[in-house]
Amino acid sequence: MEKIKTSHGTQILGTLLILIFAIWIIPIAFADQQVSGTNKIPGMKPYKLTVQKDKHWTTTDHSKIKSLKQDFKSGDQITRACLSCHTDASMQFKKTIHWTWKTPSGKKGVTNGKAGHAINNFCISSNAMEDTGCLGCHVGWKGTEGEVNCLACHGKEKFDYEEAFEDLRAFKGDDDPDTLEIINEIQAEVKNAVQNITMPQRQNCGECHFKGGGGDGVKHGDLDTSLAKPGKNLDVHMAVQGANFSCTRCHTTVKHNIAGRLYTRPATMERTSLIEDDMATKITCESCHGNLPHKTNSKINDHLNKVACQTCHIPEFARVNPTKMWWDWARAGDLKNGKPYQIKGKFGKPTYKSIKGEFRWEKNVKPEYFWYNGTFSNKGIKDTIDPSTIVQVSHPIGDKNDPDSRIHPFKIHRGKQPYDKINKQLVAPLLSGPKGFWSSFDMNDAITRGNKTLDVPYSGEFDYIQTTYAFPITHMVAPKENALDCNQCHIRESSRLADLTGIYLPGRDKSNFIDSLGMIAVLGALVGVILHGFGRFFTRNGKED
């Protein structure tokens, strides 16, 4: 009896223990699941660590560096001070495309890049960097000559060094005590700016990249000054209230080579997550979000092998500032009383400028969609064009059957620009400077001078041709609740992908034959039963009264 009782007691005790253990273990198990839930996004952990707070800690306080405490007289002198510690920085930088503005094209004797043979349909060409108007964005103190301006990217303070040095030169030799005080003041300001060093911030990159093409929002459509301090609705990643990414969070850097140019390299080749390779040369959406980013809807994940993330998650670009969509050079050169003029339209943006021609600006623009493998085909100054067509100066490469291609959104900038009628080539008119088009308003002369800078012959006869230029849309990622609705594409009429034919898109496509056949069958049945029913009604099922 006693024995049985004990075993009974042991049983109860055991059950209790198991119960307690279970109660204790269940929350832990769930907690564990939650942690592994967030870990499903492979790059999430390093991302969290990075964005928690500004972790750009450094062991160097630049205000304590002796060589930065001198009285600077020129930009080159500042850079030499930087190089006294960062010995290889300038050497590294001068090899990058940020300095050379050139990149190999793969075609013999042809170089791409602004300073190469590439052409766009904005200011057309930098004329081998001889067009001084373009050099405002070249990262040197004196254009292409002399030293790199380190502070363009690493200076926290926006400071006009040129003006300061000019003033210093003007005051040189003057020993009036008031002037000396001003000189001291200017030098203190310069020193203050020089010692205020940072990792490149959005404003540093934006100074050029927000204003590409000669003004805010001209070129990209998804890059303009609104991204300096974006709200969460404009860009979830860069939003000050959100993840607050700086440009370099995704555009990673190795030896001053900044990753992320979408020119010749397929994006899909490097679909590694940050956890696999934190030093990946190109950070894509998948680097952080993984290749199964939608947690609750597997059908949406099924899109990923054909549709780029940007396609749905950037429903419109230029959502705060307008972007230029049309530029007609053929109308440039009209003068009033011999003087250039401009007309302003809506958004307060010019719709006509004598020096540049006619513009059209748009806001909240729906992108155009193309198959894209991460590379572009472009027409440079040495390429032959077909004047009977609209020339694609730049266009994405991709094909529906290519496993590396995705449907990707683009801004297509359209316009008219000059071309050589005899040689059937685009031309590169020289714009700024005393002999450029902006002074002479003589297009023929400007082309002659411009083509000479690139050693490309010009026949002397030109006309204007319509062209397109494509920009991939990848910034301005909207909050997920603003992502595109299925109906934007999966719809019979006015699908966003209406132009992408040769694929079957449920909801958009149908077989007319099958649909007609089916409809006949269904309507036939309806008519049949109605007739049959009427027959029964009138014959009263054959029953006599």
Next chain:
Amino acid sequence: MIITLMITGFEIHGTFKLMGFQTAVDIHNFVGLSWLVLFAFFVFWLLTTGEWKQYIPTTKKLFAVIFYYAFGIFKGHKHPVQKSKGAKHNPLQRLTYLGICAILLPLQMTTGLFYYLYNYIPASISLSNLAIAHTLPAFFLVNFLIIHVYMTTTGHSLFSHVAGMILGWEEIYETTHIQEWENKATKND
């Protein structure tokens, strides 16, 4: 279930707009997958209870039934085949239901599953062919549904068959017994 699949399916097809593409897809996928499970039970039930025998086609009295619905019904003739416990379907029903259950529905389920798992199947079928193969039977099922529903009104009163359709059970005349030929058809296998 089938009506839900039809409505959502034709919305996905783009025939009309009702609840939005995404809702339609979500419902269609959920109901479709649930239907697969249910159909597995149905097949299991058919096999274990021997009810499958009721679906064996026969041509006997087939034309009599056709003639009844084509002419006799207007003249007040009696239905040539009475329902009974052992044979709840008349020859026309047997043939139609067999076509639906053995051909149309499995076709829909196969093509539907392939459609759902399109990313995971070898890409030898184009999505457009798969979609067509899923759409055409859908039209025929709608066609069937219309006639099927209409046929319920052909009972001795307008709604006498409806209960049987929904509940699966129907009072039958006690006097009815399985006809010789119906047994034969049943035993045929």
